[in-house]
Amino acid sequence: xxxxxxxxxxxxxxxxxxxxxxxxxxxxxxxxxxxxxxxxxxxxxxxxxxxxxxxxxxxxxxxxxxxxxxxxxxxxxxxxxxxxxxxxxxxxxxxxxxxxxxxxxxxxxxxxxxxxxxxxxxxxxxxxxxxxxxxxxxxxxxxxxxxxxxxxxxxxxxxxxxxxxxxxxxxxxxxxxxxxxxxxxxxxxxxxxxxxxxxxxxxxxxxxxxxxxxxxxxxxxxxxxxxxxxxxxxxxxxxxxxxxxxxxxxxxxxxxxxxxxxxxxxxxxxxxxxxxxxxxxxxxxxxxxxxxxxxxxxxxxxxxxxxxxxxxxxxxxxxxxxxxxxxxxxxxxxxxxxxxxxxxxxxxxxxxxxxxxxxxxxxxxxxx
Amino acid sequence: xxxxxxxxxxxxxxxxxxxxxxxxxxxxxxxxxxxxxxxxxxxxxxxxxxxxxxxxxxxxxxxxxxxxxxxxxxxxxxxxxxxxxxxxxxxxxxxxxxxxxxxxxxxxxxxxxxxxxxxxxxxxxxxxxxxxxxxxxxxxxxxxxxxxxxx
Amino acid sequence: xxxxxxxxxxxxxxxxxxxxxxxxxxxxxxxxxxxxxxxxxxxxxxxxxxxxxxxxxxxxxxxxxxxxxxxxxxxxxxxxxxxxxxxxxxxxxxxxxxxxxxxxxxxxxxxxxxxxxxxxxxxxxxxxxxxxxxxxxxxxxxxxxxxxxxxxxxxxxxxxxxxxxxxxxxxxxxxxxxxxxxxxxxxxxxxxxxxxxxxxxxxxxxxxxxxxxxxxxxxxxxxxxxxxxxxxxxxxxxxxxxxxxxxxxxxxxxxxxxxxxxxxxxxxxxxxxxxxxxxxxxxxxxxxxxxxxxxxxxxxxxxxxxxxxxxxxxxxxxxxxxxxxxxxxxxxxxxxxxxxxxxxxxxxxxxxxxxxxxxxxxxxxxxxxxxxxxxxxxxxxxxxxxxxxxxxxxxxxxxxxxxxxxxxxxxxxxxxxxxxx
Numbered sequence: 001x002x003x004x005x006x007x008x009x010x011x012x013x014x015x016x017x018x019x020x021x022x023x024x025x026x027x028x029x030x031x032x033x034x035x036x037x038x039x040x041x042x043x044x045x046x047x048x049x050x051x052x053x054x055x056x057x058x059x060x061x062x063x064x065x066x067x068x069x070x071x072x073x074x075x076x077x078x079x080x081x082x083x084x085x086x087x088x089x090x091x092x093x094x095x096x097x098x099x100x101x102x103x104x105x106x107x108x109x110x111x112x113x114x115x116x117x118x119x120x121x122x123x124x125x126x127x128x129x130x131x132x133x134x135x136x137x138x139x140x141x142x143x144x145x146x147x148x149x150x151x152x153x154x155x156x157x158x159x160x161x162x163x164x165x166x167x168x169x170x171x172x173x174x175x176x177x178x179x180x181x182x183x184x185x186x187x188x189x190x191x192x193x194x195x196x197x198x199x200x201x202x203x204x205x206x207x208x209x210x211x212x213x214x215x216x217x218x219x220x221x222x223x224x225x226x227x228x229x230x231x232x233x234x235x236x237x238x239x240x241x242x243x244x245x246x247x248x249x250x251x252x253x254x255x256x257x258x259x260x261x262x263x264x265x266x267x268x269x270x271x272x273x274x275x276x277x278x279x280x281x282x283x284x285x286x287x288x289x290x291x292x293x294x295x296x297x298x299x300x301x302x303x304x305x306x307x308x309x310x311x312x313x314x315x316x317x318x319x320x321x322x323x324x325x326x327x328x329x330x331x332x333x334x335x336x337x338x339x340x341x342x343x344x345x346x347x348x349x350x351x352x353x354x355x356x357x358x359x360x361x362x363x364x365x366x367x368x
Numbered sequence: 369x370x371x372x373x374x375x376x377x378x379x380x381x382x383x384x385x386x387x388x389x390x391x392x393x394x395x396x397x398x399x400x401x402x403x404x405x406x407x408x409x410x411x412x413x414x415x416x417x418x419x420x421x422x423x424x425x426x427x428x429x430x431x432x433x434x435x436x437x438x439x440x441x442x443x444x445x446x447x448x449x450x451x452x453x454x455x456x457x458x459x460x461x462x463x464x465x466x467x468x469x470x471x472x473x474x475x476x477x478x479x480x481x482x483x484x485x486x487x488x489x490x491x492x493x494x495x496x497x498x499x500x501x502x503x504x505x506x507x508x509x510x511x512x513x514x515x516x517x518x519x
Numbered sequence: 520x521x522x523x524x525x526x527x528x529x530x531x532x533x534x535x536x537x538x539x540x541x542x543x544x545x546x547x548x549x550x551x552x553x554x555x556x557x558x559x560x561x562x563x564x565x566x567x568x569x570x571x572x573x574x575x576x577x578x579x580x581x582x583x584x585x586x587x588x589x590x591x592x593x594x595x596x597x598x599x600x601x602x603x604x605x606x607x608x609x610x611x612x613x614x615x616x617x618x619x620x621x622x623x624x625x626x627x628x629x630x631x632x633x634x635x636x637x638x639x640x641x642x643x644x645x646x647x648x649x650x651x652x653x654x655x656x657x658x659x660x661x662x663x664x665x666x667x668x669x670x671x672x673x674x675x676x677x678x679x680x681x682x683x684x685x686x687x688x689x690x691x692x693x694x695x696x697x698x699x700x701x702x703x704x705x706x707x708x709x710x711x712x713x714x715x716x717x718x719x720x721x722x723x724x725x726x727x728x729x730x731x732x733x734x735x736x737x738x739x740x741x742x743x744x745x746x747x748x749x750x751x752x753x754x755x756x757x758x759x760x761x762x763x764x765x766x767x768x769x770x771x772x773x774x775x776x777x778x779x780x781x782x783x784x785x786x787x788x789x790x791x792x793x794x795x796x797x798x799x800x801x802x803x804x805x806x807x808x809x810x811x812x813x814x815x816x817x818x819x820x821x822x823x824x825x826x827x828x829x830x831x832x833x834x835x836x837x838x839x840x841x842x843x844x845x846x847x848x849x850x851x852x853x854x855x856x857x858x859x860x861x862x863x864x865x866x867x868x869x870x871x872x873x874x875x876x877x878x879x880x881x882x883x884x885x886x887x888x889x890x891x892x893x894x895x896x897x898x899x900x901x902x903x904x905x906x907x908x909x910x911x912x913x914x915x916x917x918x919x920x921x922x923x924x925x926x927x928x929x930x931x932x933x934x935x936x937x938x939x940x
Contacts, residue, residue, distance in 0.1 A: 010693045018771040032697075032849060042499040049484070050509055121771045123762060123846025130597035196763055196845045213444055216423050216473025227444065234447055235370035302440055302451070304424070315427045315438065330425035330440070338475050349697070350848045353772050367499060 007035055014043045018121045018353050021363025025352075032348045039337055044367035052327035057083055057158060057293040060327060064314075065152035067329065068365040070113050073106035073143075074307040076156035081237055082303025082314035083158040086295040094283040095160030096238040101276040102146065102155055103238075103305070104269040108180075109139045110308035111220075111262040111269075114360040118259060119191065121357035122200055128191060135183050138176050145169045158293060160286030173277060180270050188263055201255035205343050205355035208253060215339040219310025219332050220265065221359055224250035224257035231306040243275040258358040292322050309333050309360055329368055333361040371448040372396045378450055381418060385411055397451045405454050406465040406491070412441065412452070413470050419445045423471035426478055428485040430511045435462050435487050456487060466492040484509040529660065533569045538562025570662060578651055582794035583613035589794075589838050596842035617787060625783035628691055635689035639682050640781070640788035646678035647792045647799060654802050655730050657812045657822030668729040669721055672803060673714050676758060679796075680706040683767065683777050686789075690780040698776025701849055702767035705757060708856040709764075713754030715864035719747040719871035720807050723889060723897075725879070733811035737891040741808040742898045745905040746867040748808040750860050752836075755800045757856070759793065761837060763844040764852055771846075801833035802826070809833075858916045866908050870901065 013024035022043035028036040048067065052060045064075040077099055084091060091099075116132030140150040146169060147155040147162055155162050191197055207217070212225040222229055228247040232240040248264030250257025297320030304313035310332025319325040336359050343359075344352050375393025382390050382398075389404035400408050412420040424440040439452040456462040466489035467474045478489045479498040486507030489495055497504065506513050538552045538559040554562055587602070587610055594601025602609035627633055653668040655661040665671050680703060687699020721727055723743060724735035732740075741748045757764035760776075768776030778789050805811055809829045812822030847855065878893040880886050889897075 008693060010697075017774065032701075042497075042501065045499040047508060119845060123765065123769055123771055124844065125593070125597075125762065125842060127593075127597045127842050130599060134598055194845065196847060199851060200845065200848060213421050214472050215475075216471065216477075229444055302425070311424060313425050313440070315425060315440070317429055326427070326429045328425070328427035328429075328438075330427075334476055334480075335473060338473050348848060348850070350766070350769070350772055350846070 005030065012352075018117075018357065020117065020356070020361055021366075023356075023361065023363055023366065025356075027344075027349075027352070029349065032350075034344050034347055034349065034352055037341055037344045037352070039340055041334070041367050044363045046368065048368045049327050049329060052324055054323060056322040057295075057324065060324065061154050061157065062152070065154055066364060067331065067368060068110075068307065068309060068312075068333065068362045069151055070362060071106050071110040071308045072151060072153045073102045073155060074110075074305050074312060076154065077103050077238070078303050078305040078307065078312045079314045080156045080158050080303070081305065082301045082316045083293065083295070085301035085303055086299050086316055086318055087158065087289075087293060089159050089287055089289065091160050091238070091287055092284045093239070094164070094280060095285045095287070097276050097280040098161045098165060098285055099156055100238050100240060100243070101273055101280070102143070102153075102161070104272045104276070105139050105142060107269045107308045108266050108273075109136045111266050112136045114308070114357075115187070115191070115259060115262055118255075118354065118357040118360075119197070121353045122197060128187075131183075131187060131190070135180070135187075142169065142172060142176060145172060157286060159289040160284070162286070164285040170277070173273070177270065177274055177277070181267075184263070184266055184270070192260065192263070197259075198256065200350075200354060201259060201358070203252065203254050203256075204351050205255045205347065205358060206253050207339060207343055211339060211342055212253065215342070216335050217310070217339050219307065219336065220258055220261045221310065221336055221339075223248060224261045225253035226251055231304060231311060235304075237305060239276075239279075240272075242279065243272045245269075245272050255354055255358040258360075262360075294320060294322055296320060304330070307332055309362065309365065310336055331365040331368060333363075333365040334368075337361060337366065369447075370442070371446075373448055373450040375399075375451075378418075381415065382408060382411070391455075397453050400452060400454045402454045402456055402464045406467060406470065408452070409439075409467045409470045412450070417446075419443045420450060421445065421471075423467070423473050423477075424449075426467075426474055426481060428481045428487050428509070430485060430509065432511055433457065435485065437464055437481070437487065439467070461488065462486065463488040463490055465490050466495075468492055483507070486510060529570050529573065530566045533566035534562050537565055574651055574662060575648060578648060578795045578798070579791055581798045582791045583617070585794045585798055585834065586613040586616070586790075588834065589841075592835070592838045593842050596839070620787040621784055623783040625785060626780070628780050630691035631780065632689035632691070635685045636780075637785070639686040639689070640785045640792070642682040642685070643679055643792040644788050646675055646682065647795050649678075650675045650799055651802075653729050654799065655733060655806060655811055656802075656826055660812075660823065661730065664728055664730045667727045669717050669727040669732070669807075672729075673710070673717070676796075677706070677710055679758070679792075686781070687777040690777070692780050694773040694775075695777050695779045697773045698767045698769075698779070701773075702760070702777060704849070705764065705766060705852055705856075708853055709754045709757040709860075712750050712856060712860035712864045713758065715861070715868060716747040716750035716754060717807065718864075718868045719744045722868075722871050722875045723894075729806055729811070733806055733813055735889075736810040736813060738894050738898070739808060739810045743894050743901060744808065744867070744871070745902050746863055746908065747871075748804070749905070749909075750864050750867070751807070752804060752833075753860060755804070756837065756840065757852070759796050759800055759837075761797070762841045763847050765846055766849055766852060769846055797834060797837050798830065801830045801837065804833045805829035854916070859912055863908060863912060866904075870904060871897075874900065 007028045007030050009026065009028045011024060012027055013019040014022040019025065024040040024043065026038045026040060027034055048063045052063055061076060061079060064079045065072040067075050112132040112135055116129035119128035120126060143153055144150050146165055147153050207221065207225050209225045209227055212222050213227070226249055228249045230247040233247055245268045248261045248268065250261050295318040297318060300317045302313055302315045304311055311330065312332055313330035315328040315330065316324050317326040343355050347355065374396055375398040378398045379390045379393050386404060386408055389401050389408050390398065391401050392399040412418050420441040420443045422442040422444050424442050427438040429436045429438065434455045434457045437454050440449065441452060442449045454464055456464055464487060466478055468478065469491065476498060478492055479495060481487050482489060482495055483497040483499050484507055496502070536552060538554045538561065552562060590612065591601040591609065602612035605611035605615050627636055650672050652662040653665050653671055683702040683706070684699045687695045687702070720732060720740055723740065724732040726732065760767050768778065778786060781789055805826060812826040814821060814825035874897050875889065878897070879889050
């Protein structure tokens with residue numbers, strides 16, 4: 001008698017330990033193997049784009065903090081770039097340096113969270129996560145010195161940054177940079193040479209480059225697939241054309257490459273931070289702008305940055321009033337998930353969790 | 369540095385194959401006749417000197433008398449970008465062709481536009497609400513949307 | 520009187536204190552007990568009850584102590600502090616946890632099979648307590664000295680597999696079912712290398728009784744049987760569902776696996792069985808491979824302390840592994856059992872059998888007796904052999920284990936449809 005099998009449909013999420021928030025995946029399994037997967041969003045939808053239409057240009061900034069809440073600095077930066085394009089404002093050099101510095105520290109923090117949770121998804125209890133968080137905590141302490149907040153920073157403003165860094169920020173930053181390379185080396189040694197990590201991530205969840213580009217995938221996921229496409233290099237904003245850094249690239253596009261690209265980016269970002277510390281010069285940190293911004297009617301701008309998760313863009317349309325007429329957010333997390341179906345079908349349940357972790361999504365940004 | 373294509377420049381490329389598709393240009397924007405969108409999109413992706421292979425973002429703006437759809441395109445081979453726009457002049461059942469066949473990355477973004485702005489995409493493989501639940505009344509990003517759900 | 524119980528110190532003391540009389544002068548030396556003559560049966564039950572009380576409470580208290588130790592140690596591994604509010608160094612934390620679980624609502628899902636669902640925690644705890652019966656905690660401090668002790672612990676510990684499948688099936692939960700299916704596949708596979716790894720020990724000791732195994736260890740068997748110890752350690756951590764083999768309760772994948780639906784006291788009992796299981800496993804490892812209660816000096820008097828020290832060493836090892844290893848995928852776990860552990864176990868058996876025949880029978884004056892010097896010679900052969908065979912098999916099977924799951928091509932993807940639910 002043949003054994004009768006039938007596919008099982010399981011709702012992974014919205015409450016699940018490793019969907020990174022309230023993502024829900026409707027997965028059809030044949031045994032352990034994924035036959036079909038459909039992501040379902042909206043459990044954290046707050047209507048940020050609609051809310052932005054009710055606030056003035058500076059107030060919208062606080063909404064951007066709450067998109068990707070582990071990388072608020074880069075959200076601020078993308079929004080400020082868009083507003084500055086809209087207004088035609090030039091940011092003072094010191095302000096640009098402070099922005100790059102803060103954004104790169106934020107990239108380190110965000111990648112540490114990504115790496116830590118990926119290892120958590122691999123089942124390594126919380127040990128790697130705690131090692132990553134220990135380092136991230138120091139970065140958040142620096143943010144607290146900069147602007148008084150750790151997560152929802154609102155540090156950057158259209159025209160520069162909210163305030164210049166306090167005098168005791170620089171010694172603290174030097175201390176962090178001094179011990180950072182050691183911490184990263186330790187992390188790399190612990191993670192990248194672990195046999196179980198290798199066999200669980202290598203050749204798993206392979207994303208070919210053509211598929212990645214066609215599905216508008218950006219950020220570390222795209223780099224891991226083999227294209228050195230980084231908006232910091234390709235379309236430099238702020239002072240990224242004044243600092244030297246490499247864009248790490250993977251060669252297979254598997255989970256291991258995505259993990260490795262993030263750890264390499266952490267190193268590069270720390271390099272950018274030290275270059276900023278060397279190059280920064282005294283001066284104003286913020287351009288003189290009116291308290292309430294009124295961009296010209298009919299103006300529109302698309303400001304984008306290389307956020308830790310990918311290309312983050314703000315498309316702003318002005319009608320001449322104090323509030324944006326339309327504020328569209330191009331969120332990398334949501335668009336990177338487009339490729340999920342191609343990545344997951346045919347793999348096992350355990351691989352699904354790891355692949356999802358390696359894409360590194362943030363539900364605040366997916367649902368907005 | 370990413371080179372931003374001027375609308376006029378891009379219109380020159382389209383003049384031979386699609387003489388009637390271009391409806392206007394201003395700055396770095398190019399307006400396309402809505403029914404011809406898919407053909408133009410395919411041309412922009414396949415033409416080797418343009419090669420717009422990366423669709424950054426699909427946005428929709430409600431200008432009361434019309435909806436404007438904005439496509440931010442990037443070429444990862446030549447590192448240049450363009451902004452493609454198209455307009456729909458109806459408020460009930462507005463619809464434009466879907467570009468998912470050209471850029472699969474438009475999938476979720478077009479669903480989001482449909483969900484929040486109410487512009488349908490013909491030929492989309494799975495056009496249904498993405499952020500809100502099925503049966504939600506109206507499309508909240510429209511300027512005339514009124515919240516009917518009482519909390 | 521049962522033949523097994525008379526060896527037990529606690530039993531004998533309680534029995535003679537209560538019911539000593541002329542009829543059992545052989546056991547108690549003729550002293551009169553508290554109860555009048557003719558009531559020996561009451562003394563028998565009281566004494567039996569006393570050791571059961573000690574054993575059960577000891578196991579559960581041990582589980583509580585283990586919970587505390589694990590949480591504190593894990594915290595140290597993760598550069599945290601761990602529980603430190605209740606009692607000195609937070610030692611009362613497990614009691615607080617237990618009280619919390621006791622007053623929680625005991626939920627049985629509507630669709631669950633109530634009988635099977637309720638039986639699971641009982642069976643799991645029972646299997647664990649049964650396995651403790653043969654464990655010698657010190658010289659003549661054991662419940663029974665079964666002459667098939669090694670076989671008994673393997674048999675009893677595999678009852679857990681049934682309980683896990685019952686839990687997964689009766690919960691009517693898909694995650695639980697995933698966990699149960701994974702669990703059955705994995706546990707049955709790991710039983711085989713686990714049993715085979717013990718054959719070497721049994722061959723050398725010439726007995727399946729755990730007491731005889733301890734007495735036979737003139738030097739610890741971990742030196743004579745390094746391969747066996749390694750395989751048993753790996754196999755038992757798979758049996759205990761601990762990382763890197765914790766796929767049946769993989770938190771990041773299937774929530775809590777087979778016990779997803781359990782709450783309140785049932786959950787507490789399952790946890791207690793698991794935690795005490797680690798203690799029991801460490802106890803077996805200490806007994807079988809580290810010489811149990813025998814130590815370098817004062818084995819008779821300090822036997823329990825030696826035993827506890829060895830048990831603590833293995834407990835620490837288990838916690839260390841849990842803190843540092845990620846999880847394997849199910850096909851990799853199965854490949855590890857069948858392609859790596861099983862051949863190694865077979866090599867171990869073959870080599871040990873030849874050695875035991877040579878030293879114990881071929882050239883021995885007393886058949887079956889292996890002297891300390893001969894054990895050392897065996898160790899000198901077995902340790903390099905273990906290293907070589909692990910390296911060789913590791914290289915051969917690494918590529919087989921590394922191969923990723925093949926992309927699934929059999930079933931066409933289900934077309935995207937509207938929301939079903």
